[in-house]
Amino acid sequence: MNYALLLKQLEQILSSETYLISRMANTSAFIYENMPDLNWVGFYIVKDGVLKVGPFQGKVACSDISFGNGVCGYTWKMGKTTVVDDVHQFEGHIACDSASQSEVVVPIFKNGEMIAELDVDSPCLARFSAQDVEFLEKCASLI
Numbered sequence: 001m002n003y004a005l006l007l008k009q010l011e012q013i014l015s016s017e018t019y020l021i022s023r024m025a026n027t028s029a030f031i032y033e034n035m036p037d038l039n040w041v042g043f044y045i046v047k048d049g050v051l052k053v054g055p056f057q058g059k060v061a062c063s064d065i066s067f068g069n070g071v072c073g074y075t076w077k078m079g080k081t082t083v084v085d086d087v088h089q090f091e092g093h094i095a096c097d098s099a100s101q102s103e104v105v106v107p108i109f110k111n112g113e114m115i116a117e118l119d120v121d122s123p124c125l126a127r128f129s130a131q132d133v134e135f136l137e138k139c140a141s142l143i
């Protein structure tokens, strides 16, 4: 994958939009369109003390994930990217789509506080290489 080019394209797409929800919507669509073997790409937003599902591509997902729960809540607790090669081996994984086998969750910070997460699921085991994760972290940082 030419990630440098894809990041330039995403920057271009986002350059004319300042509203966070619209930026998240197009970022999730862009990743879903351009990375093969994904079944869910989207954002969770910290609101009222929980993670609320935000703009996404894929099947209907659970909202209201608590601190420490599932891969998303774990990432919130740890404050850094979580890469899960086999979600069935992750204790407490929340299965929104039974097709999901591997997952990456990237936290998004503003003024030192986590405000949202980028969550990406794949129906393939160990789908995400270090380069893939780096790309997703850069996409999340553009938000």
Ligand code: SME
Binding pocket: 040, 061, 062, 065, 069, 070, 071, 072, 073, 092, 093, 094, 095, 096, 097, 100, 103, 119, 121
């Ligand atoms: N699997 C996540 C829940 C969100 S869905 O993947 C869209 C988790 O365990 O937190």
